Amino acid sequence: MKNVFKSWGNLNKNTLSNFVYLNKNLTIKVNDIEQYTTFGNGRSYGDVCLTDRGLYVDTSNNNKILKLNKKKKLLNVQSGVMLSKIFEYLTDSDLTLPVVPGTKFITVGGAIANDIHGKNHHYSGTFGNHIESIKILRSDGKIYTCSKRANKDLFYATIGGLGLTGIIIEATLRLVKHYSDFVNVKNIPFYSIGEFIDLSSKYKNYKYIVGWLDVTSKKNRGILELANFSNITNRVKKNKINKCLFSFPNLRFNILFKPIIILFNYLYFYNLSLFKKNITLSFFKYHFPLDSIKSWNNMYGSNGFYQLQFSFPKESAKFHIDYILNFFKNLKQNSFLTTIKCFGIYDSPGMLGFVQSHHITVALDFINTKPSVNSIKVIQDYVADNNGRIYPAKDALMSKSNFYKIYGEKTIQKFLKHKDKNSYSLLYERLF
Ligand SMILES: Cc1cc2nc3c(=O)[nH]c(=O)nc-3n(C[C@H](O)[C@H](O)[C@H](O)COP(=O)(O)OP(=O)(O)OC[C@H]3O[C@@H](n4cnc5c(N)ncnc54)[C@H](O)[C@@H]3O)c2cc1C
Numbered sequence: 001m002k003n004v005f006k007s008w009g010n011l012n013k014n015t016l017s018n019f020v021y022l023n024k025n026l027t028i029k030v031n032d033i034e035q036y037t038t039f040g041n042g043r044s045y046g047d048v049c050l051t052d053r054g055l056y057v058d059t060s061n062n063n064k065i066l067k068l069n070k071k072k073k074l075l076n077v078q079s080g081v082m083l084s085k086i087f088e089y090l091t092d093s094d095l096t097l098p099v100v101p102g103t104k105f106i107t108v109g110g111a112i113a114n115d116i117h118g119k120n121h122h123y124s125g126t127f128g129n130h131i132e133s134i135k136i137l138r139s140d141g142k143i144y145t146c147s148k149r150a151n152k153d154l155f156y157a158t159i160g161g162l163g164l165t166g167i168i169i170e171a172t173l174r175l176v177k178h179y180s181d182f183v184n185v186k187n188i189p190f191y192s193i194g195e196f197i198d199l200s201s202k203y204k205n206y207k208y209i210v211g212w213l214d215v216t217s218k219k220n221r222g223i224l225e226l227a228n229f230s231n232i233t234n235r236v237k238k239n240k241i242n243k244c245l246f247s248f249p250n251l252r253f254n255i256l257f258k259p260i261i262i263l264f265n266y267l268y269f270y271n272l273s274l275f276k277k278n279i280t281l282s283f284f285k286y287h288f289p290l291d292s293i294k295s296w297n298n299m300y301g302s303n304g305f306y307q308l309q310f311s312f313p314k315e316s317a318k319f320h321i322d323y324i325l326n327f328f329k330n331l332k333q334n335s336f337l338t339t340i341k342c343f344g345i346y347d348s349p350g351m352l353g354f355v356q357s358h359h360i361t362v363a364l365d366f367i368n369t370k371p372s373v374n375s376i377k378v379i380q381d382y383v384a385d386n387n388g389r390i391y392p393a394k395d396a397l398m399s400k401s402n403f404y405k406i407y408g409e410k411t412i413q414k415f416l417k418h419k420d421k422n423s424y425s426l427l428y429e430r431l432f
Contacts, residue, residue: 307394
C-alpha cells in the first residue's frame with residue numbers, strides 16, 4: 001500500500017495521501033468524489049501525476065494481463081500493469097512491445113497518458129501509434145470503449161491526454177515480432193551537435209538510435225549508441241529481466257557535485273568510445289540501463305531534481321541546442337545525464353502529444369536549486385519563442401503562457417472538450 005505519492009523528480013512535498021484503489025467498485029466512487037488524479041507508478045518527473053486535493057486513484061492493483069492473441073499480436077491488459085511485468089509474461093512468446101521508454105517500471109496507463117517515445121521513434125513512432133483500443137471510466141460513471149473507430153475523438157484526446165480524460169482501466173496493445181533478447185550495439189563518438197545529427201541520419205537503418213551527451217566538455221561531444229537485434233536465440237531468464245543490483249539510500253544531500261559530474265561524463269565518454277565500440281547487451285540492459293539501480297533519483301538529495309526535455313524542428317535544432325547547452329555551460333550549471341534523439345516521420349497521434357515529426361529532442365537533469373530553476377524558466381521561454389516544444393511528462397515549471405504558445409490555443413480548447421469533469425492534477429492547475 002502506498003502512503004506517499006511522489007513523482008520521479010522528488011519535488012512536490014505537499015501532495016495528498018488520500019487514495020482509492022482502482023477496482024470494480026470505483027464506478028460508484030468516481031461519481032461521489034470531487035476531484036481525482038490517476039496515479040500510475042510515479043515515473044513522471046514533474047507534477048503531471050500529483051495532486052493537492054480530492055484523492056488519488058491508485059492503479060497498482062488493477063494490474064492483470066488479461067489476454068494474449070498470438071495470431072493477431074494483440075495483448076489485452078489492465079491499465080496498472082507495468083511494462084516490466086509484460087516483459088516477463090512475453091518470455092514465452094516471440095512478441096514484444098513496439099515502443100518502450102528508458103525505464104520499464106511504468107504502467108500502461110502512464111505510457112498512454114504521456115504518449116511515451118523510445119529509441120526507435122524513426123521506425124515505430126510513439127506508444128500511442130500501437131494501441132488497438134482503450135476502456136475509460138469517466139465521472140458520469142460510464143465506461144467508454146475508444147479506438148480509431150469508436151469514440152474516436154476521446155481516443156485521440158486520451159493518448160497524450162495527461163490523465164485528464166478519465167481513468168484508463170484497460171487497453172489492448174498491438175505487439176511486434178521480438179527477434180532476440182539481445183542487441184548488438186555500436187558506439188560512435190561525435191564532437192558536435194551537427195555531427196550527431198549527420199551521423200543519426202547516416203545510420204538511420206539501425207533499429208534503435210540514441211545519443212548521450214557530455215555537456216561538461218567544451219565541444220558538446222557525445223556517443224551515438226546504435227543497436228540492432230542480434231542473432232542470439234537464448235532467452236534472458238524471467239527472474240533476471242527485472243533484477244535490481246542495489247537500492248540507492250534515501251540521502252538528505254545531493255551527491256552530484258560538479259567534479260563528480262565532470263569525472264563521470266569523462267569516464268563514460270572514453271569507456272564507450274575506446275573500449276566498448278561494439279558490444280552485445282541484453283535488450284533490457286540496452287533500453288533500461290538505470291533500472292538496475294533502484295531509487296537512483298535519491299542521488300539528487302531530498303530537494304529533488306528537474307528534468308528539462310525540449311525539442312526543435314530539425315532545420316533549426318543545431319543552432320538552438322548549441323545555444324541552450326552553452327547557456328547552461330556559461331552559468332556552470334551541469335546536467336549529470338543528458339540524452340539526445342532524432343524523431344522520425346511520425347507525429348504523436350494524441351491531440352496534445354509532445355512528439356512532432358522531424359524534431360530533435362534533448363533531455364537534461366538539474367539539481368533543484370534556485371539558480372537552476374531560474375535558468376530552466378529562461379530556457380523554457382526561449383524554447384517557446386523559437387518554435388520548440390517542452391515535454392509535460394518531465395516538466396514542473398512551464399508557464400501557462402508558454403504551454404499555450406507551444407501547444408496552441410485551438411488545440412488546447414479542442415482537447416478540453418474531452419476533459420473528464422472531475423479529473424485534476426497539479427499540472428492541470430498550472431497549465432490550463
Ligand atoms: C529513468 C526514466 C526514463 C524515462 N525515459 C523516457 C523515455 O525515453 N521516453 C518517454 O517518453 N518518457 C520517458 N520517461 C517518462 C515516463 O515514461 C513517463 O512519465 C510515464 O508516463 C510514467 O508512467 P507511470 O506509469 O509512472 O505514470 P505516472 O507518472 O504515475 O503518471 C503519468 C500520467 O499518466 C496518468 N495516468 C497514469 N495511469 C493512468 C490511468 N490508468 N488512466 C489515466 N491516466 C493515467 C497520470 O494521471 C499522469 O498524468 C522516463 C522516466 C524515467 C524515470
